[in-house]
Amino acid sequence: MPSPSSELRLFGLDLPAVWQEIRQAWRKVLRMPALGWLGPRPVVLLHETQGRAGLWKQHGAGRFVRQGDGVEGARVAFQAVELPEDILLRRQLTLPSLPPEQLVRAVELEAQGNSPFAPSDLVWGQAVMGAAGTGPQRVELVLASRRSIAQHLARHAGGLDQPEVWVRCAQAADGAFPLQGFGEERRLRAERRGWLVLGCFVLLALALATAIALTPTLQLRQRALEAVAASAQLAQQARPQVAKREALLAANEQVQALEALVGNRLNPLRTMHTLTQVLGDETVLQRLQIEGSSVLIAGQTPDTAAMMQKLSAQPGFKSVRAPSAATRPAGATKETFQVEFTIDESSSLVNGPAVPADQAAAEARP
Template sequence: MAISTESRFFGLDLNQLKADILKTWRRAPQWPPLSWLRPAQMLRLVPAEGAPTVVWESGEPVLKPGREPVFWALELPEHMVLRKTVALPALDPQDCASAAELEVQAISPFAADDLLWGYTELSRSSKAVKLLVVLASRAQTEPYLQAQVAQQLHLQTLKGQSKAESLEQPEVWVFAPERRPVVFQGFGEQARYALGRKRLWWNVAGVALAVLLLAAIAATPTAQLRMRAIEATHAYEGMAAKTADVVAKRDTLIQSADKVAGLSELLAERIDGVQVLSMLTNVLPDDTALQSARIQGSKVTISGLTENASALMQKLSNQEGVKDVRAPSAATRMGGGNKESFTIELGLDAKVFGPKTVVEAAAKPQPVEPVAGAPVGADAPPAPVAPASVPAAAAGAPAAGAIPDSAPRPASRATLGGSTKPRASLGGSVTPPAEAGGKQP
């Protein structure tokens, strides 16, 4: 099995792709937007006839040269040069150089070690490229070049210039139509090309540095905001670490407050059984006897005996804070009796029957009546003042020894009947206690 050495990826030749990228990169400084990255260089041109002039590397003369050029070139006379125009397909500049070399080797009348040649593009279109190829003999041109170099060195010495060593490697030019220079290869043109590449890289580095500085300037506000955010985060974390105990206590306090609020809601919905029993005691008539009373939340279920269960339900419905009065089962009359057995359910309003806090009023001093038998005009002893902690009910009671023993006592009342006389309560009767001295009411 043969192993393929072709570098292909999905049918694409990677070597050719690499070569194309390099060719494109080499042509980049020639593009109009990037041509300023490689500035043109000046040369001192010594023509075949006439005085030396300063020109650009494109062959155009420099009107006002500000400094002495670093490089110089010699123009060969026309009688030493052979010319030929070659038409080629639309090739890249690198391919044109290879094609021109092949054409020179094919048409050269000189030996390989005696051949001097160069080329330039005359025109380029999308279909063809026209080249001008020039040839010369090294044996014929060297005496002329040596004489021109010696003459220029002599002139430089007379002028007192110290850079005469740069004249030892001149470039060799001939001119195509429209004063376009054709440079012979193998002379001092490589030093100019090297300086051009060096300046190009310096300019590219300067542009890259400028782009980086602009990017840094553009990113500075964002970076500052990010640094401030990071500092704020660190400060917040530090403050949170310092106040961890306080935050924990605050959370505990909030939880306690929530529990208190929940407990308050539960207490607000709780029904006070004492108030319910007091209401039932005042509302139930004398002919009613309760057998059971059950309180579940805000719902109260009572059962017992009465002469008229409907009237009892109507009376309960008219009470403040009582709602949803109903009988879960029909009232039944016992055989041979005039009492109805009833079961009544009623709802209570927690705002009316809920637990209330009793604020004890401060006791006020009561005027003391004179004791019977005391002399008129005699100074009565001052009444003792009850302390502030004594309940309001106790504050109104007479002090010990201030009221005679013959003072009447209040008659006791039934707990579920609502009157002072004996009445039925929870299936029985209540007899008031005997008054002082053994008298009955």
């Protein structure tokens, strides 16, 4: 039982088992006839028992199919020697559908349990007959003695360098499969290198396809970054002009506020000139207060009511009133008054042309 520390689990999933399932699925896909040309399929020159030579190529899990006649001594990367039937023991097995690794272990147990040879002298091989599916699997098991195989190779494969040892399938004359423990490791290493190179090419193709797909997006992003940089540079260059414009706008706002404040104010000199003409020489002003369009006058006059009537009749004067009653001191000939009124904004006294100071002073002099 494996220790808990050796188990790799994620969210309750056995990661090694998941990886095995993925590998088996890819193996089934890559072994499909339509995709058989994709992977590496080394060609092996088999020296057959009839004295002929044939070219064989892998077809399925551990099985090879004859492709045609070969030539003895041909320069082929991998060579094999076929064993005769008189040194072989065959056994047909029916096993449940198992993953390749579990199937190999099950066949190995069958080989060890049914072998008449010593464990150190046992050589075995197996071939799955038909496609693996959900039903039972038919497996052909072959047993042989290592000593007998060595004697046969010494007689028939003296000039070959680490040849493989093959046997024919009992139910398929054009099929063969290797026995383990001889020169098949060189071919397996070549297959792994081929798959590695193929995987590198596939990754390269995917990288190129991804780059081609992302190039327009990256170009648009680069253009956007360049536009943002150009905008920032333009804003930096225009910063002095923008500051001047903001200062000009602030000055304009101040001027407008000043105009609004000054525009509704009365012209003091013209107001004094108008009051001098309206009130006459009999009225004496002791106080003149102007706040916006409101005017407050105080002084002495012979008749306060008559003076207020003159002010009310003057164009531009309105809301004439006396905030306090007029008084006449004992023995005085004039009344002391205080009168308020407002000047219409359309009057010429508002922002009108100013009367020269000397003229206004001369007209206001009694």
